Amino acid sequence: MKRRLLSHSKRFVILHIAAILAAAASMPAFAQTPEKQELRYQGWASKVLYPELAEDLGYLAPLKLQWVGNTTSGPQDIQAAVTGDVDFGGAFNGSIVKLVAAHAPVKAVISYVGTDKETNGGLFVRDDSPIKGPRDLIGRRVGVNTPGAYEQYVVTAWLQKAGVSQADIDKVVFVAAPPVNLAQLLKQKQLDAVFLEDIVKDKQLALGGARLLTTDYQLFGSFGYASYLFTDRFIARNPNTVRKFVEGTARAIEWTRTTPRAEVVARLHKIIEARHRNEDATIVEYWKSPGVGGKGGLIATDDFTTYFDWYVNNGVLKAGQVKPGDVYSNQFNPFNQRVASQ
Structure with missing residues (x-):
């Protein structure tokens, strides 16, 4: 009888340990410590970027953002990422396509600007x-x-x-x-x-x-038209940092989608006023929706191939010169079903 009870206990312990290991194996990348703890970036006057919101919400921890100044140009911002003046940059997807076509070793990892019924240009x-x-x-x-x-x-x-x-x-x-x-x-x-x-x-x-x-x-219609990117070298050296950045930013996007508008506006107001950059904080009162096409900033193939066609028609690119896999990846996004199911 004791031997049988011991057998049952051992079986329970083994099954319990197996369950813990299986759970850990299902999300190892999200639990790993970021290699680089601070990310340099450029902001935009009177705007709260999703990474900035993510940091304020605590979604980026232990990552911290280091603001190095503002930009008024997406192409300048992503060029700064290529040269190493900042760690990540964001721009119009067409500008990223041209950058990749010019053999810049970069990869877009999350969409952060788009258009929907409520938010559009x-x-x-x-x-x-x-x-x-x-x-x-x-x-x-x-x-x-x-x-x-x-x-x-x-x-x-x-x-x-x-x-x-x-x-x-x-x-x-x-x-x-x-x-x-x-x-x-x-x-x-x-x-x-x-x-x-x-x-x-x-x-x-x-x-x-x-x-x-x-x-x-x-x-x-609704789609994403601008993305954040990192250089291939940065991603190779700091995969957990990139994953944490994308995860936190994706969660911030969805926070704005599920949180009452008044609460979102109040939060954006607070962030702008607290950073003391001499900005017009009243502009955030006109915020209506996330304005990002995919859930959690997931990038759709059409978000980039649209510009492949445009540039080919305008003679900027040759047909087949750039492929979607050359330009973007959803591998770090927790809302990517293919990755989440692995």
């Missing part, structure tokens, strides 16, 4: 502007944050869908200016039209004085 003109439709933009000055990037892509797509010839599209003058200054430049008549993204657009609508011509959501 739009093309504005003044209320008294004679510009009513696409053809009226020919020969006009259009303000964007970075020529050749996302905002120019949207305006160009709007013109193309309206049947405007490439020769006439080339007559549209795209002018670079910081996002927070675009609306003022439009009001001062230094620009004929401006493209404003997400909450900057919604603030302009609330203030009045400008008329909305079209939005990216009207043109394309």
